Amino acid sequence: MQITRRHLSLAAGMTAAVALTAGALIASTAQAAPATGTPAPAFSGVTSAGETISLADFAGKTVIMEWTNDGCPFVKKHYAAPPSNMQTLQNSAAADDVVWISVISSAEGEQGYADAVRANELTASRGAAPAHVVLDEAGTIGKLYGAKTTPHMFIITPDGKLVYDGAIDSKASSKVADIETASNYVTAALADLEAGKPVATPVTKPYGCAVKYK
Amino acid sequence: MIRAYRALMLALTGLALLGPVAAAQAADARRAEAELISERTSVIPGETVFVALKMTMDPGWHIYWRNAGDAGLPPQLILKDSASIAEDALGEMMWPLPKLLPVVDGEIMDYGYDDEAVFALALTVPVDAVGEVRIEAVADYLICESICIPETADVSLVLPVGEAVENVPAGELIGAWIAKVPGSFEGEARIDDAAAPWTLSLSLAGGFPEGAGIRFFPFEHEISHPADQPQRFGPNGASLLLTPDRAGQVGDALEGIIRVDAPGAEPVGYVIRAERGEALAGTADAAFVPVAGVGEVAGLSWQGLLSLAGFAFLGGLILNLMPCVLPVLSMKALGMVSAAASGHAGELRSHGLWYTGGLLVSFAALALVILAVRQATGFATLGFQLQHAPTVAVLALIMFAVGLWLMGFFELGSSITNTGSGLASRGGAVGAFSTGVLAAVVGAPCVGPFLGAALGAVMSQPAPAVMAVFLAMGFGMALPFLVLSFVPGLHRVLPKPGKWMDTLKQFFAFPMFLTAAWLLSVLADLAGAGAVGWTLAGATALGFAVWIGRGAGPVRRGAAIAALIAAFALPAVQANVPAGKAGGEPSVPAYAEAAWSPSQVDALLAEGRPVFVDFTASWCASCQVNKLTTLSSKRVKAAFEAADVAFLVADFTQKDPAIADELKRRGRAGVPMYLWYPAGTSEPQILPELLTQELVIGLVEGR
Numbered sequence: 001m002q003i004t005r006r007h008l009s010l011a012a013g014m015t016a017a018v019a020l021t022a023g024a025l026i027a028s029t030a031q032a033a034p035a036t037g038t039p040a041p042a043f044s045g046v047t048s049a050g051e052t053i054s055l056a057d058f059a060g061k062t063v064i065m066e067w068t069n070d071g072c073p074f075v076k077k078h079y080a081a082p083p084s085n086m087q088t089l090q091n092s093a094a095a096d097d098v099v100w101i102s103v104i105s106s107a108e109g110e111q112g113y114a115d116a117v118r119a120n121e122l123t124a125s126r127g128a129a130p131a132h133v134v135l136d137e138a139g140t141i142g143k144l145y146g147a148k149t150t151p152h153m154f155i156i157t158p159d160g161k162l163v164y165d166g167a168i169d170s171k172a173s174s175k176v177a178d179i180e181t182a183s184n185y186v187t188a189a190l191a192d193l194e195a196g197k198p199v200a201t202p203v204t205k206p207y208g209c210a211v212k213y214k
Numbered sequence: 215m216i217r218a219y220r221a222l223m224l225a226l227t228g229l230a231l232l233g234p235v236a237a238a239q240a241a242d243a244r245r246a247e248a249e250l251i252s253e254r255t256s257v258i259p260g261e262t263v264f265v266a267l268k269m270t271m272d273p274g275w276h277i278y279w280r281n282a283g284d285a286g287l288p289p290q291l292i293l294k295d296s297a298s299i300a301e302d303a304l305g306e307m308m309w310p311l312p313k314l315l316p317v318v319d320g321e322i323m324d325y326g327y328d329d330e331a332v333f334a335l336a337l338t339v340p341v342d343a344v345g346e347v348r349i350e351a352v353a354d355y356l357i358c359e360s361i362c363i364p365e366t367a368d369v370s371l372v373l374p375v376g377e378a379v380e381n382v383p384a385g386e387l388i389g390a391w392i393a394k395v396p397g398s399f400e401g402e403a404r405i406d407d408a409a410a411p412w413t414l415s416l417s418l419a420g421g422f423p424e425g426a427g428i429r430f431f432p433f434e435h436e437i438s439h440p441a442d443q444p445q446r447f448g449p450n451g452a453s454l455l456l457t458p459d460r461a462g463q464v465g466d467a468l469e470g471i472i473r474v475d476a477p478g479a480e481p482v483g484y485v486i487r488a489e490r491g492e493a494l495a496g497t498a499d500a501a502f503v504p505v506a507g508v509g510e511v512a513g514l515s516w517q518g519l520l521s522l523a524g525f526a527f528l529g530g531l532i533l534n535l536m537p538c539v540l541p542v543l544s545m546k547a548l549g550m551v552s553a554a555a556s557g558h559a560g561e562l563r564s565h566g567l568w569y570t571g572g573l574l575v576s577f578a579a580l581a582l583v584i585l586a587v588r589q590a591t592g593f594a595t596l597g598f599q600l601q602h603a604p605t606v607a608v609l610a611l612i613m614f615a616v617g618l619w620l621m622g623f624f625e626l627g628s629s630i631t632n633t634g635s636g637l638a639s640r641g642g643a644v645g646a647f648s649t650g651v652l653a654a655v656v657g658a659p660c661v662g663p664f665l666g667a668a669l670g671a672v673m674s675q676p677a678p679a680v681m682a683v684f685l686a687m688g689f690g691m692a693l694p695f696l697v698l699s700f701v702p703g704l705h706r707v708l709p710k711p712g713k714w715m716d717t718l719k720q721f722f723a724f725p726m727f728l729t730a731a732w733l734l735s736v737l738a739d740l741a742g743a744g745a746v747g748w749t750l751a752g753a754t755a756l757g758f759a760v761w762i763g764r765g766a767g768p769v770r771r772g773a774a775i776a777a778l779i780a781a782f783a784l785p786a787v788q789a790n791v792p793a794g795k796a797g798g799e800p801s802v803p804a805y806a807e808a809a810w811s812p813s814q815v816d817a818l819l820a821e822g823r824p825v826f827v828d829f830t831a832s833w834c835a836s837c838q839v840n841k842l843t844t845l846s847s848k849r850v851k852a853a854f855e856a857a858d859v860a861f862l863v864a865d866f867t868q869k870d871p872a873i874a875d876e877l878k879r880r881g882r883a884g885v886p887m888y889l890w891y892p893a894g895t896s897e898p899q900i901l902p903e904l905l906t907q908e909l910v911i912g913l914v915e916g917r
Contacts, residue, residue: 035460073356073364111361146460148284148322165460172287174356174364203461205435209362210285210317210324 034145036202040154040162043141045103045134048119053101053132060158062098062193064186066130067105067142067211069112069150070122073174074208078151079126080176086151086168089186090129098190102130105142110212112150113137139213149208153186157193164189166204245275248353248367252337253385253835256374260341262904264835265371266334266388267291267307267353269327275359276328279312281432281470283324283439286362289333289355291369298348305336310394311473311483312431316440323440324358325431332391334835336904339375347373378884380834388835393842396471396483400848401451403488405468410458412437415493416472416486417451423476430454430486432470436462450496464490519679523686530690565646566699570692572650577688581681603741604786607749610733611782614753616652617726624760650692741788748788755781810864811872815891818860822893824914826859829873829887831866836903837886844905853911892916 034041040063044054055063066086068075078086093100104119106112114122119133136142145154146165155164164185171182189199252265269277269289278286293301310331315324339347349371356364401418414430422428428445430437441457468488475481618624730753738746755777763774808814810827818825828845830837844850854861864873866885877887880900888901890913901909 071361073362143321207287208285209358210322212360213318213321
């Protein structure tokens with residue numbers, strides 16, 4: 001009856017294979033996006049000025065990352081002048097020695113894609129004042145951070161911890177008029193950091209257009 | 215693409231500059247048409263009617279569900295000051311069952327609608343309404359293709375106040391979309407969030423349909439929207455694995471809807487509220503199966519197909535151990551013992567290849583048959599062979615015949631167990647090929663219970679995907695023996711042939727007979743005792759054919775063939791006669807439902823039974839709401855049954871003078887109308903147009 005015995009060991013082997021596969025499958029569904037309160041993922045990227053920057057370059061400074069797509073109505077809402085909401089935030093960040101990095105993760109051919117020339121044109125024509133515009137057409141940095149929408153905001157402390165991940169403000173709409181009555185989460189988080197307090201609202205649901213990944 | 219987009223932006227900017235003059239043209243440039251429709255063209259004060267926001271999207275563009283998912287915004291209907299009604303006269307927007315809108319695989323998932331969506335709202339006509347009811351509103355929505363555009367549209371609806379006049383086409387449309395609004399879940403839901411991934415368990419009496427795919431759509435953002443939701447089934451329901459969002463936490467309960475996609479059926483939605491706690495018993499007995507394609511607009515992704523094929527492959531491997539397959543494979547093993555003994559490694563190899571070929575061809579044929587059935591009927595469930603009585607009868611007879619053969623009652627010419635001489639190369643190839651075919655034929659019934667969910671998911675997929683999954687399963691089934699035939703070290707440990715092989719072969723007849731007995735019990739469920747009797751008679755004819763076919767001569771051979779044909783044909787024909795029991799789930803309502811007529815009401819009242827009359831029509835949206843929320847709910851059905859209520863339906867879909875008279879007699883302009891005759895009364899109570907379960911159950915229980 002060796003046949004039967006072989007069948008038994010075959011059965012054991014296959015059961016193990018099924019269990020392993022199921023386990024791997026379940027494990028792979030867990031998202032790898034960073035959690036607030038933990039170190040922000042290290043990245044490096046090429047800017048519209050042609051420099052290569054990495055997160056480590058800004059150790060000791062607060063960093064704000066803004067995912068953007070100039071064609072998206074939600075981004076347009078915050079760049080509309082007046083009230084120039086995003087530009088105002090960028091200017092006050094620059095004044096406070098906070099590093100503002102705009103990231104464009106739109107793939108080539110998709111809405112919002114920009115090469116260096118177009119990215120610089122956009123900055124000039126909108127009166128924007130980011131410290132850097134990172135061109136991430138491969139979507140590597142976007143997926144590393146789990147950026148879902150434009151805009152989607154992240155704040156990183158001088159010691160490299162991610163402390164805010166989410167929407168720019170509390171009114172999920174594309175209407176410029178809503179900016180005035182919304183509470184701005186980025187301003188609030190920066191105020192908390194300034195006061196030496198933990199960020200009161202570290203995670204919100206970002207709203208906007210889906211990032212136009214490849 | 216970029217050029218087109220720039221042109222579009224230029225055009226939009228230009229329009230914005232031109233201002234109001236261009237407004238009419240801007241409306242034409244919209245990607246959706248928004249319209250307010252009503253089930254009435256004229257209304258009476260105090261009544262509740264259904265109006266709806268009807269959205270027709272351009273091809274490729276979509277709008278969003280109440281929870282848009284990772285990106286997007288739900289549409290809104292904002293009442294203008296110029297409307298003649300107060301804001302609270304319009305009820306909440308009713309959200310039909312959404313689809314998954316995968317934006318970036320594994321990264322961004324949205325929920326919404328494409329093509330057309332109708333959002334119904336209950337309008338309570340003010341009691342003091344005179345002249346007309348004027349709804350003037352703005353439909354404010356975000357519409358997306360690969361890019362998103364916020365659009366607004368002025369919509370209005372004017373309803374004269376006077377008599378109730380139906381708008382039949384609009385009522386039909388609104389009713390059909392209300393039927394798509396997720397109803398209340400008649401089971402229990404529980405969320406176990408002790409560890410990630412969370413387990414959402416759903417218990418449902420009678421279970422979910424076979425081969426169903428289930429997807430949870432949350433109202434909020436507790437879970438990662440793009441993550442797969444592997445599902446498994448148990449006798450009492452199903453469970454899903456949910457991946458929490460980064461900051462995801464369950465408050466008191468996790469709320470949302472589940473969308474159930476069963477093969478060949480319209481998708482159904484249920485609103486669930488899952489309290490925190492341990493998983494419900496009996497909802498997770500089988501292995502987790504990743505489900506792809508549930509409610510997705512796009513087809514199965516490559517990854518989804520690959521994982522499905524991977525599972526099918528594993529399933530094929532495991533099929534080797536199924537009781538209905540193992541005996542056949544053992545015959546195969548016996549053949550290999552012979553080949554090993556004769557020392558022809560090359561033959562052993564070609565044997566393995568032929569066997570694999572036989573299996574693959576059979577699985578391909580099975581896939582083609584399923585595709586053909588799906589094409590012909592628009593419907594195919596897995597294990598459908600076992601729901602078709604003639605197929606079951608013939609399978610039982612084949613099992614019986616194989617048992618007879620294993621017992622040695624007759625020999626087959628190219629038998630692979632012809633152990634005396636080694637394998638003739640030709641006979642070996644044919645024998646191996648047909649063993650492959652045989653393994654597939656007897657193995658197929660085992661496929662259903664084992665991989666029902668995974669194959670159910672693939673059933674709604676394009677033909678190549680179905681074929682790929684079936685071939686993967688066939689290859690999985692063939693692999694162990696293919697490996698045995700190619701690895702010399704393995705077949706050397708095969709035992710030496712001897713008399714024990716005959717004994718073993720005979721022993722394997724008994725699992726075959728047992729399988730036949732089980733198939734007979736399935737047949738009894740499907741087609742009744744008569745069909746079982748005919749199949750047993752067929753088995754007798756089979757025995758007779760074997761007995762008489764042993765001798766030589768044309769007469770005997772002719773008789774054997776005739777008996778053989780009769781053995782299979784008669785049970786198949788008899789089993790096809792419909793019996794009292796159908797193959798599917800019994801869908802008879804718990805209480806008796808009959809057509810309404812005044813004399814029927816009198817007769818039932820004379821019997822002393824309470825009577826409930828439902829005056830309804832397919833174009834009546836309110837009627838569908840009441841059916842959905844109240845009349846078809848299990849609680850109400852149970853209450854009706856307990857009180858022996860006669861449930862009569864007066865269907866006014868086609869104008870019926872008797873029904874029209876009755877409506878007029880009760881002072882009603884139209885349907886819905888609900889009449890309740892308590893036992894022992896002759897005059898009914900007229901119930902409100904909008905029913906609740908509490909109201910109806912209270913009446914029935916005499917509270």
